[in-house]
Amino acid sequence: MKKLILLVFLFLIINSLHSQVPNPPTLLLPPDNSNVNMDSVLLDWSDVPGALSYRVQVYMGVTTILDVSGILISQYLVPSSYLLPNTTYYWRVNVTTSGGTSSWSTFFHFTTGLGPPSAPVLIIPFNGQTGVSIHPTFDWNGVPGATAYILHVSKSALFDSLVVCDTTPLATVTLEYNTHYYWRMCAKNSGGVSPWSSVFNFYTIGQVPDPPVLLSPADSSTIPVIGQVFDWSEPVGAVSYRIQISTSPTFSSTVLNQVTGYASQYTVSSSIFTSNTVYYWRVNATNTSGTSGWSSVWRVITQAVLPLPPSIIYPCGQINVPLTLTLDWTDVPGATSYRIQFNPSGIFDTVVASSEVTIPAGRLTYYTVYFWRVAAINNSGQGSWSTLCNFRTITSSKIIQLSSEIPVEYKLFNNYPNPFNPNTNIRYTIPKMSSLHALSGDLVLLKIFDVTGKEVVTLVNEKQPPGVYEVTFNGSDLPSGIYFYRLQSGDFIDVKKMLMIK
Numbered sequence: 001m002k003k004l005i006l007l008v009f010l011f012l013i014i015n016s017l018h019s020q021v022p023n024p025p026t027l028l029l030p031p032d033n034s035n036v037n038m039d040s041v042l043l044d045w046s047d048v049p050g051a052l053s054y055r056v057q058v059y060m061g062v063t064t065i066l067d068v069s070g071i072l073i074s075q076y077l078v079p080s081s082y083l084l085p086n087t088t089y090y091w092r093v094n095v096t097t098s099g100g101t102s103s104w105s106t107f108f109h110f111t112t113g114l115g116p117p118s119a120p121v122l123i124i125p126f127n128g129q130t131g132v133s134i135h136p137t138f139d140w141n142g143v144p145g146a147t148a149y150i151l152h153v154s155k156s157a158l159f160d161s162l163v164v165c166d167t168t169p170l171a172t173v174t175l176e177y178n179t180h181y182y183w184r185m186c187a188k189n190s191g192g193v194s195p196w197s198s199v200f201n202f203y204t205i206g207q208v209p210d211p212p213v214l215l216s217p218a219d220s221s222t223i224p225v226i227g228q229v230f231d232w233s234e235p236v237g238a239v240s241y242r243i244q245i246s247t248s249p250t251f252s253s254t255v256l257n258q259v260t261g262y263a264s265q266y267t268v269s270s271s272i273f274t275s276n277t278v279y280y281w282r283v284n285a286t287n288t289s290g291t292s293g294w295s296s297v298w299r300v301i302t303q304a305v306l307p308l309p310p311s312i313i314y315p316c317g318q319i320n321v322p323l324t325l326t327l328d329w330t331d332v333p334g335a336t337s338y339r340i341q342f343n344p345s346g347i348f349d350t351v352v353a354s355s356e357v358t359i360p361a362g363r364l365t366y367y368t369v370y371f372w373r374v375a376a377i378n379n380s381g382q383g384s385w386s387t388l389c390n391f392r393t394i395t396s397s398k399i400i401q402l403s404s405e406i407p408v409e410y411k412l413f414n415n416y417p418n419p420f421n422p423n424t425n426i427r428y429t430i431p432k433m434s435s436l437h438a439l440s441g442d443l444v445l446l447k448i449f450d451v452t453g454k455e456v457v458t459l460v461n462e463k464q465p466p467g468v469y470e471v472t473f474n475g476s477d478l479p480s481g482i483y484f485y486r487l488q489s490g491d492f493i494d495v496k497k498m499l500m501i502k
Contacts, residue, residue, distance in 0.1 A: 020099045021097075021099050021100040021101070021102060022048050022049075022050065022051070022095050022096075022097045022099060022100070022101075022102045023048070023102055024093070024094055024095065024102040024103050024104060024105040024106075025045040025046050025047075025048050025054065025074065025093045025094070025095050025102070025105050026045060026046040026105065027043075027044075027045050027091075027092070027093065027105050027106065027108045028044045028045055028046060029042065029043070029044035030042075030043075030108070030110045031108070032108040032109060032110075033108075033109060033110070033111075034110050034111075035110070035111050035112075035113060036110045036111070036112055036113065037112075037113055037191075038080055038083045038084075038085055038112035038113060038115050038191075039080045039115070040077075040080075041077070041078040041080075041083065041110065041112070042075060042076070042077050042078075043056060043058075043075060043076045043077075043078060043091055043093070044074065044075040045074050045075070045093045045105065046074065047074045048074075048095040048097065048102070049097075050097040050098060050099070051074075051095045051096070051097055052096050052097055052098065053069065053070050053071055053072060053095075053096050054069075054071040054072075054073075054074060054076075054093055054094070054095050054096075055067075055068065055069040055070075055071065055093065055094050055095075055096070055101075056068050056069075056071060056076045056091065056092075056093050057091065057092055057093075057104075058078060058082070058089055058090070058091045059089065059090040059091070060084075060087060060088075060089055060090075065082050065089075066078065066082055083112050084112065085112055085113060085114045085115035085145065085191060086111070086112060086113065086114050086115075086145075087111065087112050088109055088110070088111045089109060089110055089111075089112070090107045090108070090109045091107065091108055091109070091110075092104045092105045092106065092107050092108075093105045113190065113191045114145050114189050114190050114191035115145075115191040115192065116188070116189070116191050116192030116193055116194055117143040117144070117145050117146040117187040117188065117189055117191070117192075117194045118143055118144075118187070118194055118195075119143075119185075119186060119187065119194045119195045119196060119197045119198075120140040120141060120142075120143050120146075120149060120185045120186070120187050120194070120197045121140060121141040121197065121198075122140050122183070122184070122185065122197050122198065122200045123139040123140050123141065124137065124138070124139045125138070125183070125200065125202035126200065126202075127200040127201060127202075128200075128201060128202070129202040129203070130202070130203045131203070131204075131205050132202045132203060132204050132205065133204070133205060134174060134175045134176065134177055134204050134205065135172060135173065135174060135175075136173060136175065136202075136204075138151060138170065138173070138183065138185075140185055140197070143187040143194065145189050145191070146187035146188065146189055146194070147188065147189045147190070148167050148168050148187070148188050148189075149167065149168045149185050149186065149187050149188070150165070150166070150167050150185065150186050150187075150188065150193075151164055151165070151166050151167070151168075151170060151183065151184075151185050152164065152165055152183065152184050152185070152196075153165075153173065153175070153181055153182070153183045154181070154182050154183075155179065155180065155181060155182070156182065157182050157199065157201070159182065159184070163175065163181065164183075175204050176204065177204055177205060177206055177207035177289075178203070178204060178205070178206040178207065178289075179203070179204050180201065180202075180203055181201065181202055181203075181204065182199055182200070182201045183199070183200055183201075183202070184196050184197050184198070184199045184200070185197045205289050206237065206287060206288055206289035207236070207237055207287075207289060208237075208287065208289045208290040208291070208292055209235035209236065209237045209238040209285040209286070209287055209292045210235040210236070210285070210292055211235070211283075211284060211285065211292045211293045211294060211295045211296075212232040212233050212234070212235055212238070212241065212264070212283045212284070212285050212292075212295045213232060213233040213295065213296075214232050214233075214281070214282075214283065214295050214296060214298050215231040215232050215233060216229070216230070216231045217230065217298075217300050218298075219298040219299060219300075220298075220299055220300070220301075221300055221301075222300070222301050222302070222303055223273075223300045223301070223302055223303070224302070224303055224305075225271065225273045225274070225275050225302050225303060225305050225334075226268060226269065226270070226271060226273070227267065227268065227269065228267070228268050228273075228300075229265055229266070229267045229268075230243060230245075230265060230266045230267075230268070230281060230283075231264065231265040232264055232265070232283045232295065233264065234264045235285050235292065237287045237289075238264075238285035238286065238287055238292075239262060239286065239287045239288070240259055240260065240261050240262065240285070240286045240287075241259070241260045241261075241263070241264060241283055241284065241285050241286070242257070242258065242259050242260070242283065242284050242286070242291075243256065243257075243258050243260060243266050243281065243282075243283050244256065244257050244258075244281065244282055244283075245272070245279050245280070245281045246279065246280050246281075247277065247278065247279060247280070248280065249280050249297060249299075251280070251282070255272045255273070255279070256268070256272055271333050271334065273302045274302065274334055274378070274379065275302050275303060275304055275305035275306075275334065275378060275379065275380045276301070276302060276303070276304040276305075276379050276380045277301065277302050277379070278299055278300070278301050279299065279300050279301070279302065280297050280298070280299050281297070281298055281299075281300065282294045282295050282296070282297045282298075283295045304380040304381075305334075305378075305380055306378070306380050306381055306382065306383040306384070307332045307333075307334055307335045307376035307377065307378045307380075307382075307383035308332055308333075308376065308383060308384075309332075309375060309376065309383055309384040309385060309386045309387075310329040310330050310331075310332050310335075310338065310355065310374050310375070310376055310386045311329060311330040311386060311387075312328075312329045312372075312373070312374065312386050312387065312389045313328040313329055313330065314326075314327070314328045315327075315389065315391035316389035316390075316391065317389065317390065317391065318391045318392075319391065319392040319456075319457075319477070320392065320393070320394045320455070320456065320457050320458070321391045321392060321393050321394065322393070322394060323363075323364045323393055323394070324358070324359060324360070324364075325358070325359055325364075326356055326357065326358045326359075327340065327356060327357050327358075327359065327372070327374075328355070328356040329355050329356070329374050329386065330355065331355045332355075332376035332383070334378045335376035335377060335378055335383075336353075336377060336378050336379065337351050337352065337353050337376075337377045338351065338352055338353075338354075338355065338374050338375065338376055338377065339351050339374065339375045339377060339382060340352065340357065340372065340373075340374050341372065341373055341374070341375075341385070342370060342371070342372045343370070343371040343372070344370075348363055348372075351377070364393050368392065368393050369390055369391070369392045370390060370391055370392075370393070371388055371389070371390045372388075372389060372390075372391075373385045373386050373387070373388050373389065374386050392477070394457060394458060399459075399460060399464075399469055399470075399471050400469065400470045400471070401464075401467045401468065401469050402427070402467075402468040402469065402470055403467060403468040404466075404467050405467070405468065406431065406432050406466040406467070407429035407430065407431045407432075407466065407467070407468065408431055408432075409429070409431050410428070410429060410430065410431055410487070410489060410490075410492040410494070411428060411429045411494075412426075412428045412485075412487040412494040412495075412496055413426070413427040413428065414496060414498075415473070415485065415496070415498045418498050418499060419498075419499040419500060419501045420475070420498065420499075420500055420501075421475075421500060421501055421502050422474055422475045422476040422478075422500065422502070423472055423473065423474050423475070424472070424473050424475075424498060424500075425470055425471070425472050425473075426446065426459070426470065426471050426472075426473060426485055427468065427469065427470045428444075428446070428468075428469055428487050429467070429468050429469070430442065430444065430464050430465070430466050430467055430469065430489060431466055432466050442463060442464065442489045442490050443461075443462070443463050443489065444460050444461075444462060444463070444464045444487070444488075444489045445458070445460060445461055445486075445487070445488040445489065446458070446459040446460035446461075446471060446485065446486070446487050446488075447459065447485070447486050447488075448473060448483055448484070448485050449483065449484045449485075449486065450478075450481065450482075450483055450484075451481060451482050451483075451484075456478065456483065457473075459471045459473060459485075464489075473485070475500050478500065479502075480500055480501050480502045481499075481500060482497060482498075482499055483497070483498050483499075483500060484496070484497055484498075485498060
């Protein structure tokens with residue numbers, strides 16, 4: 001009987017023990033008020049005998065961000081996705097046994113670290129950009145919480161060989177001309193390093209050529225006026241050149257401003273130069289990236305070259321040239337003036353600026369042969385004389401008015417003597433005029449022609465009042481043969497034939 005009573009007593013004690021509500025767990029890790037890495041926050045607490053499960057609650061302020069029950073072990077790894085960097089969280093635990101669920105443990109709190117920053121967003125050089133400086137500026141969107149950035153620049157999209165691997169603040173970057181590059185960045189802080197940004201690529205500018213080096217003609221040398229070759233060096237990458245030649249060392253104006261293309265020389269084939277003159281020259285080079293500065297400036301002086309002789313145009317070999325006439329000859333390149341010389345001397349020896357000049361009245365005499373020539377002058381001096389030309393002035397015919405009796409009609413008489421050698425007389429009459437010409441007279445023309453119809457001489461060319469006139473013709477400078485003389489006045493024209501025999 002006593003044994004039975006003892007067994008019942010033990011059963012009651014054991015049953016009461018199993019039915020007792022457990023005490024809450026004791027929080028262990030992370031220690032209260034500690035700093036943690038948000039990527040690995042492991043909550044740990046003391047084991048409770050007879051525990052069937054545990055429940056964890058995590059708060060951010062008064063807000064529950066995590067409430068997990070049914071935990072079978074005395075620890076729990078908080079997913080990092082629930083946590084924010086640099087934030088304080090509070091947590092507690094209870095336990096469930098067969099005797100029921102305990103009250104909540106005390107609160108512990110922890111503060112997360114910064115955590116790794118997000119990847120930067122690249123700005124410039126923008127993706128695919130061309131013409132980037134070899135000293136580029138790299139720019140990106142700042143990442144919150146980042147304390148530094150890492151820059152990679154490579155010629156390879158795989159970044160297996162880095163041209164630049166630098167942290168901010170960046171040092172001055174020097175790249176190669178005309179090269180394809182790739183770049184990327186990441187951010188970092190005390191919480192770690194961000195993923196890499198997207199990859200951008202860009203192309204640097206080509207290299208502007210250096211200024212050419214002048215080769216020939218040598219500085220301060222003497223060169224011909226035409227045919228000089230100007231030569232200079234070929235800088236790397238140059239595709240065209242410009243040569244300038246000026247009489248001014250400042251090139252305020254130019255006599256030549258020429259692009260030569262690929263040729264690194266230029267031949268002066270036209271007469272842009274003046275003899276015995278100082279010129280200055282320089283060259284620059286150009287490619288698709290730009291134009292170089294100018295080369296050094298060299299000076300040259302052209303040879304002292306006398307001008308060529310002019311060619312006389314008029315008069316040269318003509319007869320019956322009027323006493324007042326215009327001398328004419330060809331222009332000579334580079335000539336600044338011309339010297340005219342006559343024989344007999346002193347008639348019209350002068351220097352003029354243009355290639356024609358009029359001899360004023362009173363210098364030449366009738367029926368005289370003159371010889372003349374002309375020479376060009378430039379800043380080197382006077383050139384050779386032209387060929388010598390001659391001409392003969394018109395005959396001075398003495399007109400005699402035989403009578404003031406007023407004829408009733410125009411009439412041209414036969415010359416006498418006829419044949420003649422070398423003089424003959426020609427008589428004609430001028431009748432009463434219309435009232436329009438009563439005072440001044442009609443214009444009278446009396447001319448001599450050879451058998452070809454070529455005018456030989458003009459004997460009369462003036463207005464005459466009514467009367468009887470006689471003119472003596474001298475044919476001493478003409479060959480024997482048939483000649484015609486023609487009288488013209490108003491509407492009257494008459495022609496007669498005469499014969500000169502020598």
